Amino acid sequence: MGICPFFFSYMMIMNKKLFTFDEIRQKLVSYCVYQDRCHAEVEQKMKEFLLIDEAKEEIVLYLLKENYLNEERFTRSYIRGKFYIKSWGKNKIKMNLKQKQITSKLIDTCFDEIDDNDYKKVIKKNYEDYYFKQIGLDDYQKKMKTIKFLINKGFEYNVILDVIEA
Known part of the structure; x- marks a missing residue:
């Protein structure tokens, strides 16, 4: 041969x-x-x-x-880790996975790793933690600064509003 x-x-x-x-x-x-x-x-x-x-x-x-x-196993593991350990939102997780050349379809399929109730609880906890750390600002300024913080962590604006106004 x-x-x-x-x-x-x-x-x-x-x-x-x-x-x-x-x-x-x-x-x-x-x-x-x-x-x-x-x-x-x-x-x-x-x-x-x-x-x-x-x-x-x-x-x-x-x-x-x-x-x-195994790309799916990697994606699921990555999503769980970044959400449950680092408290990242879906936008930030998705952006980082795309940088790793993971397809949008696979990412969307694997987002079932994040429970909707857990997602809202994390937003609420992060909101409250950050909001009450703001000193010397009025309520409106605290709210806007906290929403910006959550958006930077990758949470969706409309979901943030739903959680904090509930």
């Missing part, structure tokens, strides 16, 4: 250490196991290694086949 076309691209010089194709693949498996990754993050990580396109494709296919790389 002959020599595998990937053979010569499997080696890489990084800090004067050579890696075989299998070592590179294992490093990328470890990278994906540590936390869920999207395709763009894996592609970026592969730039550390001098691989030809065919070798990159083979690694990505392996990661997909073995379920180390």
